Amino acid sequence: MSRTTPERVQPDASRGVLVRPRKKARGVGWIENRPPGRIAGVHPRDLWAYRDLALFLALRDLQVRYKQTIFGVAWAVIQPLAGVAIFTFVFGRLVNVPSDGLPYPLFVYVGMIVWIYLSTAVNEAAQSLTEKSALVTKIYFPRILAPFAAALPGLVDLGISMVILGGFMAFYGIVPGVSALLFPAFVFALALVATGAGVWLAALNVQYRDVRYALPFLVQVWLFLSPVVYPTSLVDGAARYVFALNPLVGVIDGARWALLGAPPPGAAALVSLATGTALLVTGIVYFQRVERRFADVV
Amino acid sequence: MARAIEVEQVTKRYRLGERADAYATLRATIARAFTPSPAPHREIYALRDVDLAVDEGEAVGVIGRNGAGKSTLLKILCRITAPTSGASRTRGRVGPLLEVGTGFHPELTGRENVYLNGTILGMSRRDIDRRFDDIVGFADVDRFLDTPLKRYSSGMYLRLAFAVAAHLDPEILVVDEVLAVGDAEFQEKCLGRMSSFRREGRTVVFVSHDLGAIGRLCERVVWLERGSVEADGPTRPVLDGYLRSVAPRSTRVDFAVEPERPVQLLSAFRTDESGVERDVVRRDEAMTLHFRFVARRPIPGLDVGVRLVSDDGVVVLDENLSDVEAERLGDSGEYEAAITVPPVLPAGTYVAHAWIGASSAGGLWRVFVDREALTVRLWPAASDGPESIARRRLVQPAVQWSVRPLGLEETRAGA
Numbered sequence: 001m002s003r004t005t006p007e008r009v010q011p012d013a014s015r016g017v018l019v020r021p022r023k024k025a026r027g028v029g030w031i032e033n034r035p036p037g038r039i040a041g042v043h044p045r046d047l048w049a050y051r052d053l054a055l056f057l058a059l060r061d062l063q064v065r066y067k068q069t070i071f072g073v074a075w076a077v078i079q080p081l082a083g084v085a086i087f088t089f090v091f092g093r094l095v096n097v098p099s100d101g102l103p104y105p106l107f108v109y110v111g112m113i114v115w116i117y118l119s120t121a122v123n124e125a126a127q128s129l130t131e132k133s134a135l136v137t138k139i140y141f142p143r144i145l146a147p148f149a150a151a152l153p154g155l156v157d158l159g160i161s162m163v164i165l166g167g168f169m170a171f172y173g174i175v176p177g178v179s180a181l182l183f184p185a186f187v188f189a190l191a192l193v194a195t196g197a198g199v200w201l202a203a204l205n206v207q208y209r210d211v212r213y214a215l216p217f218l219v220q221v222w223l224f225l226s227p228v229v230y231p232t233s234l235v236d237g238a239a240r241y242v243f244a245l246n247p248l249v250g251v252i253d254g255a256r257w258a259l260l261g262a263p264p265p266g267a268a269a270l271v272s273l274a275t276g277t278a279l280l281v282t283g284i285v286y287f288q289r290v291e292r293r294f295a296d297v298v
Numbered sequence: 299m300a301r302a303i304e305v306e307q308v309t310k311r312y313r314l315g316e317r318a319d320a321y322a323t324l325r326a327t328i329a330r331a332f333t334p335s336p337a338p339h340r341e342i343y344a345l346r347d348v349d350l351a352v353d354e355g356e357a358v359g360v361i362g363r364n365g366a367g368k369s370t371l372l373k374i375l376c377r378i379t380a381p382t383s384g385a386s387r388t389r390g391r392v393g394p395l396l397e398v399g400t401g402f403h404p405e406l407t408g409r410e411n412v413y414l415n416g417t418i419l420g421m422s423r424r425d426i427d428r429r430f431d432d433i434v435g436f437a438d439v440d441r442f443l444d445t446p447l448k449r450y451s452s453g454m455y456l457r458l459a460f461a462v463a464a465h466l467d468p469e470i471l472v473v474d475e476v477l478a479v480g481d482a483e484f485q486e487k488c489l490g491r492m493s494s495f496r497r498e499g500r501t502v503v504f505v506s507h508d509l510g511a512i513g514r515l516c517e518r519v520v521w522l523e524r525g526s527v528e529a530d531g532p533t534r535p536v537l538d539g540y541l542r543s544v545a546p547r548s549t550r551v552d553f554a555v556e557p558e559r560p561v562q563l564l565s566a567f568r569t570d571e572s573g574v575e576r577d578v579v580r581r582d583e584a585m586t587l588h589f590r591f592v593a594r595r596p597i598p599g600l601d602v603g604v605r606l607v608s609d610d611g612v613v614v615l616d617e618n619l620s621d622v623e624a625e626r627l628g629d630s631g632e633y634e635a636a637i638t639v640p641p642v643l644p645a646g647t648y649v650a651h652a653w654i655g656a657s658s659a660g661g662l663w664r665v666f667v668d669r670e671a672l673t674v675r676l677w678p679a680a681s682d683g684p685e686s687i688a689r690r691r692l693v694q695p696a697v698q699w700s701v702r703p704l705g706l707e708e709t710r711a712g713a
Contacts, residue, residue, distance in 0.1 A: 032387045060410075
């Protein structure tokens with residue numbers, strides 16, 4: 001005999017809601033989903049709320065990478081060392097490229113580890129959204145965290161490479177000066193450059209299939225435009241500022257200066273800093289503009 | 299009671315072929331920029347001017363045919379995709395269960411996946427630390443915690459995925475057809491957990507094709523039809539309206555002939571008590587279910603049965619011929635079995651399963667036929683008011699009421 005049809009139980013409650021002023025209903029705590037505007041802002045609070053997710057995505061990539069490969073962590077060591085061996089032979093011995101008075105292997109090793117980080121991070125970031133399509137279509141998270149997170153795992157490899165660098169420097173008897181304290185700043189700058197390029201490419205990759213094919217070529221060109229196997233000092237005068245438009249120039253020169261005591265990067269580094277920052281900022285803006293369509297496209 | 303979800307005039311338009319199209323090549327985009335008049339896109343509306351307000355603690359079911367916009371609505375609630383116009387607002391943490399095991403990675407261990415999946419579903423690391431033992435206990439996989447997920451059986455995988463989801467702590471739980479995977483026991487567990495979410499006063503939005511599950515969990519149902527809200531109200535009437543629109547109209551089903559089967563169901567139909575096929579049979583009338591079948595060789599001990607299942611999965615009737623007749627069938631040939639169901643069931647939709655089997659030595663049954671044969675609808679009696687129809691019950695036989703006054707005290711009129 002109990003009559004528990006819901007509408008009979010709650011008439012007063014529902015009337016209460018209707019009477020409640022709109023203002024209160026829209027108070028703090030409401031999360032809104034509206035059509036994207038022309039310029040969507042970055043929401044720092046949102047990014048912060050999802051920081052754990054970014055870390056875990058990075059951690060997952062790292063774990064998976066090391067679990068699936070036979071040599072695991074060893075790759076972080078083998079890859080730059082093999083590069084050093086080849087470049088030392090080709091450019092150091094055969095072509096006799098100068099190295100700012102530093103032993104060529106050491107000179108090229110620093111360039112190599114910066115380079116390997118960049119190419120790995122950019123590659124991962126570019127594919128971060130297309131690879132995570134299962135996530136993108138099933139849950140919400142600030143999409144930009146995917147390319148951001150892609151820049152993190154490479155830092156672990158970089159750290160491992162630093163240990164080898166220590167051995168190298170001891171072998172050549174090079175003691176880092178006080179400038180070494182600035183090295184983390186250059187790593188940070190490196191991560192910014194990688195993230196900037198990664199964010200651009202990730203957004204483009206969702207929309208244009210070409211990106212996947214253009215990427216290896218792009219990365220290759222970038223390698224030869226950067227002072228990895230040769231010193232910036234080969235570029236003279238005003239041309240150096242043009243050369244420094246490549247944000248990696250400031251990073252690599254700075255890292256060599258900080259760790260090995262190579263000539264300081266000078267004012268050209270500011271040009272690199274400016275273009276690096278511009279790359280990241282425009283990347284974020286572009287990403288936000290196309291972000292809301294990702295779930296419909298990926 | 300405060301609002302938990304507000305959906306205002308939400309429209310979602312997809313360009314037809316957006317999926318294939320938008321993944322265009324750069325060349326195509328550049329070419330399009332120089333083409334004087336770009337080819338107009340064909341557009342479809344997944345949702346059109348949808349309004350919905352859900353109070354805190356409400357459990358709302360969303361039903362509709364494929365392509366009606368159910369999943370799109372959920373995706374907009376979860377912010378996975380943005381509406382084309384209009385706005386949706388949610389208050390409180392949203393637990394999006396659009397699939398089980400989102401983000402699970404086969405190479406990672408069970409432990410690692412719990413953390414990953416939990417984080418993806420919106421738990422903080424500390425939340426997961428705190429609930430980790432519960433999750434593992436619930437999933438019953440403690441021995442395999444450090445085994446990569448790819449070595450899990452599909453049952454273990456599901457249990458682990460569901461265990462994480464079950465220990466979420468959202469104010470609003472959004473569930474899409476998760477129950478479609480897994481066995482009956484798993485589905486039961488899912489439903490149980492969802493009802494306890496409800497009892498804790500959380501808001502649940504639940505999309506499913508399983509109307510029984512919707513009926514058990516939700517007090518309110520939204521029926522979407524081609525992107526618009528067709529009906530929104532108390533579960534029972536909305537479900538009834540929906541069923542009426544999708545249920546097969548025929549009162550007769552003929553089955554394809556499969557000559558290799560020793561016993562086969564040929565047709566099933568429903569009549570009223572006098573044997574006349576009628577579209578509308580009311581709950582206060584007896585109905586007769588007929589099954590024609592053929593035994594292609596003599597089968598001693600042949601028995602026939604019928605099982606009626608209500609739309610929320612309850613077996614309301616399960617009778618065999620042998621329950622009342624000592625005499626068994628056995629000769630080969632065609633038969634027609636008819637069972638008359640007295641007017642005791644409430645109005646609603648029932649699935650009639652036909653069963654044909656034979657007992658063999660040792661009390662074992664050999665089953666030849668056990669299948670859904672007919673969907674039958676019992677209409678409300680002519681005298682049933684809407685309020686009476688909305689009440690749920692298992693049986694509704696003609697009952698006798700009697701009220702006699704035992705000395706009345708005088709009351710004020712109009713009190």
